[in-house]
Amino acid sequence: MKKSLAIAGNSGPKVRSDCEIILEIRSDGEIEIDLTSKVKVLYGESIKNLIVEVLECFAIRHAVVKINDSGALPFVIAARLESAVKQLINTDHEYLPDFLQENNYSTTRDRFRFSRLYLPGNTPGLMINAGLHSADGIILDLEDSVTPEKKDEARILVRNALRQINFCGAERMVRINQGARGLEDLHFVIPHNVNLILLPKCESADNVEQVEKEINSIKLKFNLKNQVFLMPIIESALGIENSFEIARSSEIVVAIAIGLEDYASDLGVTRTLEGKESFYARTRLVVAAKAAGIQPIDSVFSDVADMEMLKHNVLTSKSLGFEGMGCIHPRQIPVIRHGFAPDETEIERSKKIVLAFEKAKLKGLGVVALGSKMIDPPVVAHAQKIIDLALRLGLLSTDWINEIPPDDK
Amino acid sequence: MPPKTVINAAGRLVPLEINGQPVIPFKGVGKHKPEGRKYSPPIPACSDYPDDGNKVVSSLEDALRRCGLKDGMTISTHHHLRDGDLVSNKVFELASGMGVKDLVWFPSASFPCNDPLIKYLDDGTINRIEGSMNGPLGRYVSEGRMKGIAVLRSHGGRVQAIQDGEVRIDIAVLAAPTADSFGNAKGTGGSSACGVLGYAKADYIYASKVIVVTDNLVDLPCFPMEIEGNYVDFVVVVDKIGIPEKIVSGTTQITKSPDRLLIAELTASFLEKSGILKDGVTMQAGAGGTSLAIAVFVHHILKNKGWKSKFGFGGSTKYMVKMLEEGQMGVILDAQAFDLDAVKSIVNNSNHIPYSVFNAYNYHSKGNLTSMMDIMILGATEVDLNFNANVVTHSDGYLLHGIGGWQNCLHARNVILPVPLFRDRIPVIVDEVTTLCGPGELIDVIITERGIAINPLRQDLIESVKASGLLLKSLKELKDEAEKICGIPQKPQFEDDIVAAIKWVDGTVIDVVRKIKTM
Numbered sequence: 001m002k003k004s005l006a007i008a009g010n011s012g013p014k015v016r017s018d019c020e021i022i023l024e025i026r027s028d029g030e031i032e033i034d035l036t037s038k039v040k041v042l043y044g045e046s047i048k049n050l051i052v053e054v055l056e057c058f059a060i061r062h063a064v065v066k067i068n069d070s071g072a073l074p075f076v077i078a079a080r081l082e083s084a085v086k087q088l089i090n091t092d093h094e095y096l097p098d099f100l101q102e103n104n105y106s107t108t109r110d111r112f113r114f115s116r117l118y119l120p121g122n123t124p125g126l127m128i129n130a131g132l133h134s135a136d137g138i139i140l141d142l143e144d145s146v147t148p149e150k151k152d153e154a155r156i157l158v159r160n161a162l163r164q165i166n167f168c169g170a171e172r173m174v175r176i177n178q179g180a181r182g183l184e185d186l187h188f189v190i191p192h193n194v195n196l197i198l199l200p201k202c203e204s205a206d207n208v209e210q211v212e213k214e215i216n217s218i219k220l221k222f223n224l225k226n227q228v229f230l231m232p233i234i235e236s237a238l239g240i241e242n243s244f245e246i247a248r249s250s251e252i253v254v255a256i257a258i259g260l261e262d263y264a265s266d267l268g269v270t271r272t273l274e275g276k277e278s279f280y281a282r283t284r285l286v287v288a289a290k291a292a293g294i295q296p297i298d299s300v301f302s303d304v305a306d307m308e309m310l311k312h313n314v315l316t317s318k319s320l321g322f323e324g325m326g327c328i329h330p331r332q333i334p335v336i337r338h339g340f341a342p343d344e345t346e347i348e349r350s351k352k353i354v355l356a357f358e359k360a361k362l363k364g365l366g367v368v369a370l371g372s373k374m375i376d377p378p379v380v381a382h383a384q385k386i387i388d389l390a391l392r393l394g395l396l397s398t399d400w401i402n403e404i405p406p407d408d409k
Numbered sequence: 410m411p412p413k414t415v416i417n418a419a420g421r422l423v424p425l426e427i428n429g430q431p432v433i434p435f436k437g438v439g440k441h442k443p444e445g446r447k448y449s450p451p452i453p454a455c456s457d458y459p460d461d462g463n464k465v466v467s468s469l470e471d472a473l474r475r476c477g478l479k480d481g482m483t484i485s486t487h488h489h490l491r492d493g494d495l496v497s498n499k500v501f502e503l504a505s506g507m508g509v510k511d512l513v514w515f516p517s518a519s520f521p522c523n524d525p526l527i528k529y530l531d532d533g534t535i536n537r538i539e540g541s542m543n544g545p546l547g548r549y550v551s552e553g554r555m556k557g558i559a560v561l562r563s564h565g566g567r568v569q570a571i572q573d574g575e576v577r578i579d580i581a582v583l584a585a586p587t588a589d590s591f592g593n594a595k596g597t598g599g600s601s602a603c604g605v606l607g608y609a610k611a612d613y614i615y616a617s618k619v620i621v622v623t624d625n626l627v628d629l630p631c632f633p634m635e636i637e638g639n640y641v642d643f644v645v646v647v648d649k650i651g652i653p654e655k656i657v658s659g660t661t662q663i664t665k666s667p668d669r670l671l672i673a674e675l676t677a678s679f680l681e682k683s684g685i686l687k688d689g690v691t692m693q694a695g696a697g698g699t700s701l702a703i704a705v706f707v708h709h710i711l712k713n714k715g716w717k718s719k720f721g722f723g724g725s726t727k728y729m730v731k732m733l734e735e736g737q738m739g740v741i742l743d744a745q746a747f748d749l750d751a752v753k754s755i756v757n758n759s760n761h762i763p764y765s766v767f768n769a770y771n772y773h774s775k776g777n778l779t780s781m782m783d784i785m786i787l788g789a790t791e792v793d794l795n796f797n798a799n800v801v802t803h804s805d806g807y808l809l810h811g812i813g814g815w816q817n818c819l820h821a822r823n824v825i826l827p828v829p830l831f832r833d834r835i836p837v838i839v840d841e842v843t844t845l846c847g848p849g850e851l852i853d854v855i856i857t858e859r860g861i862a863i864n865p866l867r868q869d870l871i872e873s874v875k876a877s878g879l880l881l882k883s884l885k886e887l888k889d890e891a892e893k894i895c896g897i898p899q900k901p902q903f904e905d906d907i908v909a910a911i912k913w914v915d916g917t918v919i920d921v922v923r924k925i926k927t928m
Contacts, residue, residue, distance in 0.1 A: 016833055039834050041805035042898035071833030074896060128894070129668045132858050330667035 006087035008153050009080035010122075011068040017125035019069040019077055023084035026062040031055060037069035050074055054081045057095045075164040076124045076157065083153035099163045099192065106227050107171045107195045109254045112136050112392070113231075113295055113324040114340040115333045116173060120145035122154040127161050131168030133330035134337075139173040142185050143200045151181065155188040162192040171195045173231075176211075183214045190218040193226050196254070201262065202232035203239045205249035212250050228252065231297065235259035236266040240281045247292035255295035257326065258285050261302075273309065275316075286321035300326035307335055314339030341393050342386045350383035350390075351400065357383075358401070419797075419845055423918045427910050428537065428557050435919040438848055443773055443915070448574025450617050462591040462629060464644045469496075469622060470503045472643040473580070476618040480510045481536075482579035485616060487609040488518035489584070489596060489745060493655030496584040496622050496647075498525055505534040513557070515576055516540040517567060517608040518811050522655065530555055539576065540567075541811020542801075542909070550908050551807045553924035559808075559909035561801055564608065564744075565770025565777075565817035566912050571611040573773060575916055581616035583609045583636060584650040588623035592641025593634035596746075596763070597756050599625025601651040604725075604746030604755050606635040607765035613640045624650045635763065661726045661748040663705055664698030668829060668858050673699050675879070676786070676827045676856045677706030682877040683870055685784060685823050688716040692784035693818065696724050696747040699827055700786050704728040711737040722769070722782060725751040725761070733760060742778070744769060744814070770817040772914040777820060785821030789828055791842045794884050796849030796864050798826065799842040801911060804835050806843055806901035806925050808909055816914050819851040823870070827856040836891035836898065838884055843901070845920040846911055860887055902926035 004024060011020035019037075033048050040047075051065050069077070075097045082095050116137035119126050122145075130138050140161055146154040158174060175198035176185040186197070199211055208230060215228050230253045232246050239246070240263070247256050260278050264271040271277065282298070289296035298317040301310045314336050317325055325336050342350070352370060357380045360368045368375040390396035397403055412424040417434035425431060433441065458464065466472050484504075486497040497516060504512060510533050514526070518541045527549055529535045537557025542550050550559050562570055570576045585594030586601045596606040601624055613619050613636050621636060622645045664670060680686040686707065694700040694707075705728055711718060717736065721729050723743040727750035732738035734754075742764035746752045754761045769778040779785070789798040790810065800815050802808050818824070828837045837857070853870060855862040860882035863871045874881065882890075892898075903923035913919040 039805075039898075041901045042835060043896060045899060046896050071835070073834060073894065129671075129858060132671060133667060331670060 003088060006084040008083035008087070009072075009076075011070065015070050015125075017071050017073065017076065017128060018123075019067055019072040019080055021077075021080045021084050022066040023081065023088065024064040025060055025088050026064065029062050031061070032064045034064070034066045035069065036067070037071075039069065039071050046074070047077060050077055051081060054078050054095045055085070058082075058085045058089065058091055058093055060085065060089075072124065073128065073164070075160040079157040079160045080153065083156050086152070086156075094159075097160055097164050100166055102166050102168075103162070103172065103193060105169070105193075107229070109229065110295075111171065113171070113255055113297060115324065115327050115336040116171070116297075117327045117330060117333065118145070118175075118300065121158045122146050122150045124157060124161070127165050130330070131166050131170055133333050134168075135170050135327060135330070135333050136324070136337075137171035137173045137196065138167055139175050139198060139326075140189075141175045143175050143177050151177070155185060159188045159192055162189060162194060173198060175200060175233075183210065186211070186214050186218060190215055190228060191222050191224060194228060195226075196229040196231055198257070199230060199232045200259070201235045201239070202246055203234075203236055204242050205245045208232055208246060208249040208253060212252060229254040231255045231257055233257045233259045234281075234285060235262035237263070239263075240284055243285050243288035244291055247288045247294055253292075253294060255297050255324070256285060256289050257297035258282060258299050260299035282320055282322070290321065295323045296321060298322040298325040300328050301332065302328060304329040304332065307331070310335050311339060341395060342390050346386055347390050347396060350386040351404070353380055353383035354387055355401070355404070417918065419848060419919055421845055421920045423910070423921050424907060427560065427907075427918070432910070433917045435913050435917040438850060441915045441917050443573060447572050448577065448615060450615055458642075462638070464592055464638075464641060465590050465626070466643050466645060469499060469582075469620070469645045469647065470507070472620045472645050473500070473503060473507070475643060476580045476620065478504060478507065478509055478580065481512070482509075483513040483515050483577060485515040485578045485581045485612045486517070487583060487606065487612065488516055488520065489603040489606055489608060490601065490651040490656050491603070492520040492522045493601070493652035494520065494522055494584065494650075495652065496582060496650050497523060500582050501526055501529040501534055505529050505532060510534060511536040511556075514538045514540065515567075515578060517564065517612075518813065519543060519546060521545075541813070542808050543810060547808040547810075551802075551922065551925045552927065553904070553906055553908050555908065558907055559922075560912060561812055561909055562912045563770065563812045563816035563914055564766045564814045565772055565779075566812070566914050566916065568611045568766065568771040569773045569914065569916055570912070571615045572771065573916060578612060578616035580618045580620065581609070581612040582620045582622060583613060585621050585623045585636060586650070587625045587627055587631055588621050588636075588644060589627055589629040589631040589638065590644055591629055591638035592619070592621045592636065592644050593629070593631040593638040594621050594623065594636040594641075595631055595634055597752065598627070599623070600653055601625070601649070601656060602653075602752055603651070603656050604752040605743055605763040605765075607744045607763065609636060610765045613637070618642045620645060622647060622650055624648060635765075657746060657752055658748050661696055661701060661728070662698065663702040663728070666698070669699045670702055671858050672827045672829065672856060673702035674706055675858070675861065676703050676825060677710060679825070679854065679856060679861060679874065679879060680707065680784060681710050682879060683873045685870075686710060686716075688714070689719045690716070690783045691719050691721070691781060692786075693722040693724075693782055693821070694729075694784075694786040695788070696726050697788060699788075701726060701728050703786055703827065704732070708732050708735075708737055722764075722778065723747075723751070725754070727751060730754040730758075730761070733758060742769070766814065770814055772817070773916075777817070779814075779818050780820040780822075782818070782821040783823060785818045785824045787815055787818055787824060787826050789826050789837070789847075791837055791839050792826060792828065792852070792855055792884070793839050793842045793849070794888065796852045796855070796884070797842050797845055798847045798849070798852055799844045800846045801909075802844040802922060804839065804843055804898065804901070806903060806922075808922055812846060812911070816847055819847050823854070824852050825854045825856060826852060830857040830859050830887060830891045831895050834895045836888065836895055838888040838891060840888075844911060844922055848919075855884065855887070857887055859890055862887055
């Protein structure tokens with residue numbers, strides 16, 4: 001036995017949907033549960049039953065459990081208790097809450113990744129309704145948003161969240177830690193149908209290979225068939241210089257993202273709103289990604305109150321070639337989604353070009369003209385891309401060609 | 410001997426007598442027809458009042474003595490000073506000092522600042538409160554510690570009870586931000602400005618004795634007067650009637666919670682897609698964070714469409730004032746101002762009109778503003794599968810909120826309750842509400858972050874949004890979804906003792922609250 005008293009979880013006046021558990025394992029006596037909870041009248045019995053069940057799973061028969069609950073859901077209580085147990089005994093057992101069948105889906109290489117919402121990995125209150133905000137991806141973060149002393153319990157909470165929270169179709173993502181801890185993190189998330197892993201502070205193809213190797217060994221061990229993609233995050237000068245190598249390091253890398261806070265600090269410059277200091281890095285990353293045939297993803301915008309500046313930022317980002325951006329607040333999602341989607345003028349122009357192309361093809365003409373202007377093949381290709389995007393986003397009816405009045409054709 | 414009980418028209422077991430007085434069980438919406446004539450206070454004579462009109466006396470204690478304060482009297486106060494009220498507590502502190510017992514406190518609402526009154530409930534100065542109960546006072550009542558039975562009424566129900574003589578106010582003690590020596594008073598001016606004094610209207614007209622307490626005595630006439638001096642017996646000048654920063658919030662803020670914002674956005678979207686929101690719409694929204702956010706989203710839609718709301722009914726806030734000022738709202742009719750922008754607007758904008766609840770909410774009157782409102786946004790602690798709703802107790806059985814204007818507002822054309830599916834693990838949709846405050850037949854739409862439920866009685870609304878892409882669900886589906894996430898809750902345990910009665914807008918008893926069984 002490592003020690004006799006363990007504490008896990010959070011409590012305090014501002015904490016909601018979480019609990020703090022103090023566990024003492026004894027050598028004899030009953031299991032004693034001291035429950036303080038704002039939902040005691042409604043869930044007191046079920047909380048106590050859950051505690052007994054979790055302790056049973058770890059073969060603990062003599063213990064005192066003090067729980068200070070602010071409305072934690074069962075998967076949170078179970079995670080907190082398991083974290084406390086694992087501070088006291090060595091065990092490979094896991095208390096796994098049921099896996100929601102709604103979460104049993106996979107994603108594809110080229111799906112949209114316009115918006116992906118970061119959620120701190122040890123704050124359950126923010127996770128419960130995260131799926132409702134229509135982000136393309138939801139990231140449970142084990143890295144920078146979790147303090148070092150809470151890293152172990154965050155893993156267990158994130159594991160349970162992957163099983164119990166309905167992601168409502170959003171790509172299920174986890175940002176692991178760097179280095180050895182990151183490789184350990186994988187063991188807590190890969191078996192629970194995670195769709196994509198974000199690798200922070202990635203600097204070389206080696207980093208990617210290590211993670212991929214670990215993922216493959218876990219998949220082999222548990223006989224898992226689910227596809228796991230990778231999104232390395234480049235956050236240093238070295239990473240930027242190696243970005244092409246990173247972008248094409250593996251078949252499962254589907255996007256690379258840039259992290260500008262760390263990048264600016266690595267350069268020894270201050271991050272500005274207009275972002276001159278990162279212009280080279282951003283364009284370099286975009287080119288590397290496009291060359292490798294994957295998606296370039298921009299850094300988060302950190303002022304959650306300033307939606308106008310966010311909008312401006314998204315449009316700049318789009319104009320540089322980025323295909324998505326991180327979000328740190330759900331209200332940023334619609335702004336980002338709308339910003340990256342083609343606008344009306346773009347769609348209208350593309351419709352005309354594609355129509356002109358179709359008409360020229362019918363007539364067997366080799367040259368496409370719109371009015372008096374010749375249209376080059378790459379312009380047609382670009383227009384076709386925008387039309388495809390608009391179709392996939394539901395901004396355009398699939399039958400749009402036939403819906404245009406004949407006069408306008 | 411326990412009082413006789415009967416099952417009322419809402420299926421609730423209620424007594425036939427409360428605090429020794431006979432009461433009428435709820436008969437159904439619009440079913441109870443009142444008889445007789447309105448209550449009238451004693452006839453005064455000018456000969457008993459000073460010819461120079463100066464009714465100022467030396468102190469509140471002096472005024473209370475002159476009013477003949479004695480055991481068992483009913484003392485009313487208004488709540489326009491909200492959590493900054495310094496007058497109500499003072500009345501009972503003085504009464505306790507004078508050795509008076511068994512008073513009934515009849516406020517238009519109570520606030521956390523009134524928690525010290527527990528002391529006077531304990532020492533017998535106050536027998537019971539007939540008004541809203543929040544926080545520790547609610548807990549005190551729920552645990553069966555108050556001597557009498559609390560009676561909770563809506564704002565309109567309170568006016569009805571006064572008018573019909575169910576509650577006879579012996580002394581109304583009315584705090585006034587500005588007053589003259591004759592007793593004319595208003596809600597603006599001075600350091601304790603609260604905007605309007607609408608909730609005090611029935612009190613000053615029907616009370617046997619009226620005391621106006623002010624910290625801003627002005628020369629006669631105080632104009633425009635909301636309280637008319639010829640109803641007033643005494644005027645008392647004190648240093649401070651209230652704590653300004655607690656009377657109105659300096660500023661009201663829309664919610665920052667992403668989930669509440671989502672509910673607000675869905676609500677605005679529902680209003681637009683159902684066609685309820687249109688040019689000339691009339692609406693009311695409260696001062697809660699979600700309601701404010703809805704007002705902002707609605708404002709945006711009105712602006713984009715070039716529409717204008719004919720009038721809005723307040724509780725006003727800066728968000729409503731903004732609609733007025735930017736031309737998306739014609740008039741604000743205002744029963745209370747929630748923030749400083751609203752107080753300023755009442756003074757400066759002639760289209761921002763103080764409008765007493767006396768006209769708006771009383772069900773025993775010749776028509777009611779609320780039934781003319783197109784959009785009514787309200788809250789609830791619980792909603793059951795029949796759309797019945799609760800606003801006074803939580804699912805754990807504790808009495809924690811007043812009714813406010815909630816019951817009165819249910820008579821609007823479209824009653825919409827935007828509520829989270831669960832709060833801190835506690836599901837909002839339940840099989841049966843802990844306390845029934847509003848019958849489901851008056852509640853049209855429940856909007857949660859996980860789907861919208863429309864009352865089957867409103868086929869027109871269901872039809873209007875069928876093809877809108879909005880996620881429609883039944884209350885049963887929403888309840889199951891919440892229970893899948895939160896687990897199925899146990900029921901709170903109650904004793905047989907009744908601790909509070911809930912009146913319907915017509916004065917009948919719709920439900921009661923029973924004493925919590927403490928383990």
